[in-house]
Amino acid sequence: MTYCLGLLLNDGLVMASDSRTNAGVDHISTFSKMRVWEKPGERIIVLLSSGNLAITQAVASQLDDQIRLPGGEKRKKGSTLLTVPGMHAAAKLVGEAVRKVYDNDAGSLQQHGADFIASFILGGQVKGGPMRLFLIYAAGNFIEAGPLTPFFQIGETKYGKPILDRVIAPDTPLPEAVKCALVSMDSTMRSNLSVGLPIDVLVAKTDAHRVFHRRSIGEDDPYMMGLRKQWGDGVRRLFSQLIDPRLDE
Amino acid sequence: MTYCLGLLLNDGLVMASDSRTNAGVDHISTFSKMRVWEKPGERIIVLLSSGNLAITQAVASQLDDQIRLPGGEKRKKGSTLLTVPGMHAAAKLVGEAVRKVYDNDAGSLQQHGADFIASFILGGQVKGGPMRLFLIYAAGNFIEAGPLTPFFQIGETKYGKPILDRVIAPDTPLPEAVKCALVSMDSTMRSNLSVGLPIDVLVAKTDAHRVFHRRSIGEDDPYMMGLRKQWGDGVRRLFSQLIDPRLDE
Numbered sequence: 055m056t057y058c059l060g061l062l063l064n065d066g067l068v069m070a071s072d073s074r075t076n077a078g079v080d081h082i083s084t085f086s087k088m089r090v091w092e093k094p095g096e097r098i099i100v101l102l103s104s105g106n107l108a109i110t111q112a113v114a115s116q117l118d119d120q121i122r123l124p125g126g127e128k129r130k131k132g133s134t135l136l137t138v139p140g141m142h143a144a145a146k147l148v149g150e151a152v153r154k155v156y157d158n159d160a161g162s163l164q165q166h167g168a169d170f171i172a173s174f175i176l177g178g179q180v181k182g183g184p185m186r187l188f189l190i191y192a193a194g195n196f197i198e199a200g201p202l203t204p205f206f207q208i209g210e211t212k213y214g215k216p217i218l219d220r221v222i223a224p225d226t227p228l229p230e231a232v233k234c235a236l237v238s239m240d241s242t243m244r245s246n247l248s249v250g251l252p253i254d255v256l257v258a259k260t261d262a263h264r265v266f267h268r269r270s271i272g273e274d275d276p277y278m279m280g281l282r283k284q285w286g287d288g289v290r291r292l293f294s295q296l297i298d299p300r301l302d303e
Numbered sequence: 304m305t306y307c308l309g310l311l312l313n314d315g316l317v318m319a320s321d322s323r324t325n326a327g328v329d330h331i332s333t334f335s336k337m338r339v340w341e342k343p344g345e346r347i348i349v350l351l352s353s354g355n356l357a358i359t360q361a362v363a364s365q366l367d368d369q370i371r372l373p374g375g376e377k378r379k380k381g382s383t384l385l386t387v388p389g390m391h392a393a394a395k396l397v398g399e400a401v402r403k404v405y406d407n408d409a410g411s412l413q414q415h416g417a418d419f420i421a422s423f424i425l426g427g428q429v430k431g432g433p434m435r436l437f438l439i440y441a442a443g444n445f446i447e448a449g450p451l452t453p454f455f456q457i458g459e460t461k462y463g464k465p466i467l468d469r470v471i472a473p474d475t476p477l478p479e480a481v482k483c484a485l486v487s488m489d490s491t492m493r494s495n496l497s498v499g500l501p502i503d504v505l506v507a508k509t510d511a512h513r514v515f516h517r518r519s520i521g522e523d524d525p526y527m528m529g530l531r532k533q534w535g536d537g538v539r540r541l542f543s544q545l546i547d548p549r550l551d552e
Contacts, residue, residue, distance in 0.1 A: 212461035212494070213464065217542065221539065230547055232547075233545055236548070241465050245464055267550040277549075280546070281545060284545055285541070285545065288541040289466070289538075292541055293469075293482075296530060297526075297533075299482055299526050301506055301515065
């Protein structure tokens with residue numbers, strides 16, 4: 055399982071992803087689910103992925119190959135994540151990569167009884183356009199976040215959604231948004247063993263077109279340890295302060 | 304959708320269920336998902352249900368028919384919920400009823416592309432035995448709660464699980480357990496529109512073999528309204544008191 059989330063705020067973008075993958079409980083590994091394409095001062099594009107690891111890696115490899123492979127630089131302008139003119143074109147590029155992987159692999163997966171499961175959160179900004187956030191489906195189509203829905207989640211989304219619903223709005227400051235993303239991650243990790251540390255966190259400020267803050271948060275991270283304890287103790291204390299109901303016969 | 308939960312505590316049993324059913328978003332109704340069989344002073348048995356309403360109603364009708372239909376009183380002793388010698392036998396009886404409905408309906412459901420979806424929480428006490436709590440599957444088999452897992456949930460379980468994980472233990476007092484069940488219901492209703500009021504709540508004290516407290520909590524219930532507001536405000540306040548992370552470049 056996986057838990058990734060992207061928050062689109064007035065001040066910028068917050069992206070966070072866990073790093074546990076499992077193929078059955080006896081095959082658990084650690085893989086980063088966050089990929090970044092950056093030309094500092096010109097563009098920052100971040101992709102989070104959930105689903106079948108072979109599929110999501112194939113999609114990312116294809117996006118990288120468009121840039122790296124010999125002849126990549128001569129490719130039609132706008133046909134790689136480092137050259138697309140804006141975020142909508144970037145989302146279309148990712149969607150096309152998903153469809154290519156589907157055409158290549160879905161039939162074979164079906165022969166083994168496996169579904170084609172993958173979803174992506176794509177966020178970022180290309181100079182000249184706004185910061186944007188997309189949720190891309192296995193079918194390669196996508197939806198975009200807006201002021202009324204300023205965040206997307208993929209993977210194990212339910213445990214961590216209530217705190218996002220209560221806190222996140224477009225005017226949430228970036229530090230508070232990161233804090234909220236970490237509380238949401240913590241609730242998810244407490245309830246689902248297949249979501250685990252380290253957590254990758256990335257922050258990009260609006261109109262800076264670069265990574266502002268990036269961190270991998272592991273077991274021994276003092277801020278995360280403090281946050282988990284304060285939140286857990288606080289929720290129990292808050293609960294104990296609520297008035298008990300009268301149980302009349 | 305549905306959300307039901309049962310808590311097995313040293314002091315007794317707490318059962319709670321929402322009452323919204325939907326067959327598509329344009330067909331939403333209100334049905335109680337809680338059924339009670341009681342012989343005050345001798346037995347109290349409570350059944351909560353989730354899944355296809357036609358299936359769960361058929362199961363409940365069968366259990367009632369065993370008692371009500373002519374000849375019911377002459378049935379073999381132990382073959383109705385009012386005569387079984389203990390809770391394990393009661394769980395078997397419910398499981399058998401589920402299997403009978405499966406034999407009767409699953410084939411026709413399949414012809415219409417519908418799965419046989421149903422699950423049940425059965426709790427209660429028959430004089431001479433302990434208070435017990437079971438989770439009964441669509442296959443008619445079941446598992447039992449114990450001190451390490453003192454609660455079961457069915458339906459839309461994820462949003463409301465974190466608070467149960469943090470609070471509920473066998474020694475939780477009954478009023479606090481009811482409060483926790485209502486907070487759990489509130490979190491679920493906030494995040495899933497297909498879970499809705501009124502909430503049925505039932506409390507049975509250990510060794511009393513009767514309903515101690517039973518209430519249907521609707522929109523205008525002053526305790527529930529206060530709880531929702533205190534909890535929502537408290538969570539936001541608690542969150543705002545957590546230290547923000549330092550976002551170093």
